[in-house]
Amino acid sequence: MDVLIVGAGEMGRWFGDAIATESSVAFTDVDAAAAEVAAEAVDGRAVSLETDERFEAVCLAVPMTAVEAAIEAHAHKSRTATLDVSGVMEPALEAMAAHAPDRERVSLHPLFAPERAPGSIAVVRDEPGPVSANILETLRERGNEMIETTATEHDEAMESVQAAAHTAVLSFALAAETVPEGFETPIYEGLRELAEQVTDGTPRVYADIQGAFDGADDVAAAAARIAEADPAEFESLYRDARDRWHAGDRE
Structure with missing residues (x-):
């Protein structure tokens, strides 16, 4: 062939x-x-x-x-x-x-x-x-x-798998600072490794993904809600996130 x-x-x-x-x-x-x-x-x-x-x-x-x-x-x-x-x-x-x-x-x-x-x-x-x-x-x-x-299922999934995920990681990479050795927590270390992986790629590819798929605005809106939340609202948002990602734990 x-x-x-x-x-x-x-x-x-x-x-x-x-x-x-x-x-x-x-x-x-x-x-x-x-x-x-x-x-x-x-x-x-x-x-x-x-x-x-x-x-x-x-x-x-x-x-x-x-x-x-x-x-x-x-x-x-x-x-x-x-x-x-x-x-x-x-x-x-x-x-x-x-x-x-x-x-x-x-x-x-x-x-x-x-x-x-x-x-x-x-x-x-x-x-x-x-x-x-x-x-x-x-x-x-x-x-x-x-x-x-299907094409629809794929493109809708890429809004989360690519656009939202990349936005979240790049936002951390831009907002966070490096910390002295020994201060890393498992969460920080995991995000640092993701930031290093994502920023080792080709900028144009990531820009094309953001242009093709929605998802970035939802991440920005969620981050703004978290930043502006009082303690009670923060706890509510935390529970919403837990319910979304741990629903299977209660089945």
């Missing part, structure tokens, strides 16, 4: 490496040199963004903000299947339906940074078929767990 990967960033390179044992991989990117490097790493090849060549499958591995335009520009290069690993599903699948209506259509979201692979991958099989099924099976054989979902 020959696969074109549009986007030679971290996620595109992860996808290419994950399927290279079963597929012939080509890369294209606005940065031609990056496409060459990515292709060399998997014994593949680089092609021009303007190529008129067609492939069994095309995978869009571009930022969330660019996925709709990328699908419009490149979906026609697929003979059979169009996929994406952008991380936002409803806009991607709507664009695939518009520009690749007669192709297999699958949206994937690896729920991990490429260097932490393998892991869980959210999957929506909008228009399944044998080519995309073969790619998914290859990813599963590489040790990944495929989480079947």
